Amino acid sequence: MRKKIPITILLFIIMGISACLYLYKGHRDIESETADYVVTVNELEREFTSNDSLAYIKYQDKTIELSARVTSIDKAGNGIVMSEKVFVTFKNRLPQNIISGKSLKIKGRFLGYDELLQEFKIDQSSVVH
Template sequence: MRKKILIAISLFILIGISACLYIYKGHRDIESETADYVVTVNELEKEFASNDSLANIKYQDKTIELTAPVTSIDKAGNGIVMSEKIFVTFKNGLPQNIISGKSLKIKGRFLGYDELLQEFKIDQSSVVH
């Protein structure tokens, strides 16, 4: 009986430690990751237009890199809009050297397509030089 209680307690502690390690695992550093996909805005649009379910599976939570012109800057929201179709937020604040109308290369985590606003969402972005 005593042996069964010790085994049960040991198992309970092991499960608790495993759960804590899983829940509180380290955060991703998107800036240091290699991009899973280097895409263009047109490629994203075509893939989502042809089959949005497959495109979501392919890109969701992946690191992507893309180059597109900046169409507007949202200082309050810490983000920019690129090619009037991609809303990008930055991890470490809005970079100072962003100019509306100029092309910019960014790397970030792809969140998905917002059908209501008809734009792609990318967060934790950084400017690639």
Template sequence: MRKKILIIIPLFLITGISIYLYSYKGHRNIESETADYTVTVKGLEKEFTFNDSLATAKYQDKTIEVTAIVTAVEPASKGIVISEKIFATFKDSLPKDIAIGRMLKIKGRFLGYDELLQEFKIDQSSLVHQNK
């Protein structure tokens, strides 16, 4: 009986520590990551139209870069809409000088496609380049 207890207790400790470390792993720094994919809005639309399940599996929680024109700025939510199809939120605040009609390149974590609003969602966005 004592031998079983000496085996079971370390097993529970190892399992508990493993679950804790998996659940509370460090946060990603999307800004410093290299983009997994560089995409266009039309390319995303095409892939999601062809097979949305496959496209979701490919891009979900990946870092992507997109170059497009700003079509709306939403300061209250720290977000922008680019090419009327992608809603991107920034981590801290909107970068300065973002204006409707400007071409920019952003990098962020792809969250998915919102069928209700018919737009792609990106969070933790950062400005890579902006044409003035």
């Protein structure tokens, strides 16, 4: 009986440490990650139109690289809209060199598709040079 108590305590300590390590993982650095997918807005639209469930499984929380034209800039929201269909927020500040109407290549984390606004959402973005 006395041998079971220390073993049980040791198992609880190991389980507690494992749970803390799992729950409190370090933050991702999307800017330094390699993009899982390099896509266009048309490809995203096509995949979400044909089968949104599979598209969510494929892209959800993945790092993607996207090239498109900047259609509007939201300085207050620290973001931009690309091709009138992709809302992009930046990791830090909105880069100063972004110009509405010009093409831009960004890399960020794909969040999903907002059916109400008919817009794709990407956050933690950075400009790819």
